[in-house]
Amino acid sequence: MDDAELVARARTGDSDAFGTLVDRHRAAAYRAALAILRSHADAEDAAQDAFVSAFRHLHRFRGDSAFRTWLLTIAWREAINRRRSLGRILRRLVDRRDADEAEELILSMPSTERTPEQLAADRQLRHSIRRAIETLTPTLRDTLLLARSGDFTYDEIGAIVGTPAGTIKWRVSEARRRVRQQLQAQGYADVG
Amino acid sequence: MPMLDDQLDLVIDEVAREMTAGEPHGDLRARVMARVETDGWHGARRLQPSLWHAAFAAAALALIAVVTYRETQSPVRLKPPVEQLRATVRSSERPDTQPATSIPTSRDPVAPAVRPASTSRASKRVAIPPSPLDALAPAPLAVAPITTSDLDTPSIDLTPLDTIPPMAIAPLGDEGDRR
Numbered sequence: 001m002d003d004a005e006l007v008a009r010a011r012t013g014d015s016d017a018f019g020t021l022v023d024r025h026r027a028a029a030y031r032a033a034l035a036i037l038r039s040h041a042d043a044e045d046a047a048q049d050a051f052v053s054a055f056r057h058l059h060r061f062r063g064d065s066a067f068r069t070w071l072l073t074i075a076w077r078e079a080i081n082r083r084r085s086l087g088r089i090l091r092r093l094v095d096r097r098d099a100d101e102a103e104e105l106i107l108s109m110p111s112t113e114r115t116p117e118q119l120a121a122d123r124q125l126r127h128s129i130r131r132a133i134e135t136l137t138p139t140l141r142d143t144l145l146l147a148r149s150g151d152f153t154y155d156e157i158g159a160i161v162g163t164p165a166g167t168i169k170w171r172v173s174e175a176r177r178r179v180r181q182q183l184q185a186q187g188y189a190d191v192g
Numbered sequence: 193m194p195m196l197d198d199q200l201d202l203v204i205d206e207v208a209r210e211m212t213a214g215e216p217h218g219d220l221r222a223r224v225m226a227r228v229e230t231d232g233w234h235g236a237r238r239l240q241p242s243l244w245h246a247a248f249a250a251a252a253l254a255l256i257a258v259v260t261y262r263e264t265q266s267p268v269r270l271k272p273p274v275e276q277l278r279a280t281v282r283s284s285e286r287p288d289t290q291p292a293t294s295i296p297t298s299r300d301p302v303a304p305a306v307r308p309a310s311t312s313r314a315s316k317r318v319a320i321p322p323s324p325l326d327a328l329a330p331a332p333l334a335v336a337p338i339t340t341s342d343l344d345t346p347s348i349d350l351t352p353l354d355t356i357p358p359m360a361i362a363p364l365g366d367e368g369d370r371r
Binding site for chain 2: 015018019022023026027029030031034035038040043044047048051052055056125126129130133144145146147148149150176179180183188
């Protein structure tokens with residue numbers, strides 16, 4: 001059963017149909033929110049609020065776009081609003097420490113194929129890239145993370161953000177260029 | 193050794209993917225459905241706010257219209273206890289509260305003309321069914337008439353004034369009249 005049928009059924013009071021829509025798009029809504037918020041807890045809450053909001057406004061969905069695009073737009077806006085809240089900024093200070101610890105754990109896992117020197121260099125490079133991405137402007141950073149999450153096409157991101165797909169491509173390219181620029185200053189890259 | 197841009201882009205993409213990697217908890221659907229059920233399933237088909245506003249406005253107008261209609265058609269029915277109380281007090285105080293030594297005023301001739309009018313209004317109210325609020329009306333007051341006694345004041349003795357002798361005044365001439 002496709003989304004349009006599930007939406008039609010949900011409108012008539014079929015709770016299972018709406019539940020199926022939640023199951024079908026929960027990962028995409030979560031990752032869209034995670035690209036903005038970069039906190040798993042906040043992304044969970046934003047995705048949940050997005051589904052509830054979608055349910056409340058189901059009568060407004062006219063089917064001009066795909067349900068998934070409509071839902072992801074709601075999730076996107078929900079995440080943007082959350083990012084603006086002061087409480088979320090304060091929580092992020094705590095989450096940042098947790099994320100760093102998780103990254104340390106992953107990168108310190110032993111590998112039989114690489115030398116300790118190679119592992120250390122790779123770990124340092126990834127750490128620098130992450131830091132460089134963090135310092136991008138929100139517009140470039142959000143677009144890069146959305147595009148590289150693997151869940152969304154350029155056209156889809158353009159529909160979610162309300163920007164032409166060509167602009168999305170440019171933003172991704174520009175985001176990469178600025179990251180390389182920062183890495184060049186650290187001796188990692190030849191920026192063309 | 194510096195990396196090529198393409199190589200570096202691959203690593204950038206990989207790190208960006210890691211930053212958005214993850215899955216929501218498995219109970220996301222359950223939590224969403226719980227909130228949806230709390231709101232009421234038919235919330236999806238709620239009326240839009242503008243429709244609610246229009247409905248409230250229509251209800252308010254209808255209420256105002258009903259109140260205005262009742263006010264203009266039967267004003268006495270809205271406040272019968274008060275009017276009945278007034279009529280009861282007037283009728284009970286009329287014979288008793290007349291002062292024994294009443295001073296005639298200019299209003300007295302008018303009063304008989306007014307009283308029949310109020311009586312006729314009271315007679316109209318007889319047709320009104322008794323209200324349970326009538327039981328709350330106070331009993332008519334029994335007021336004793338006000339009596340006044342003559343003042344006992346001492347008389348004042350006055351000494352007669354001295355008489356003034358008459359004065360002789362000569363009449364004016366013709367010349368003085370012209371001036």
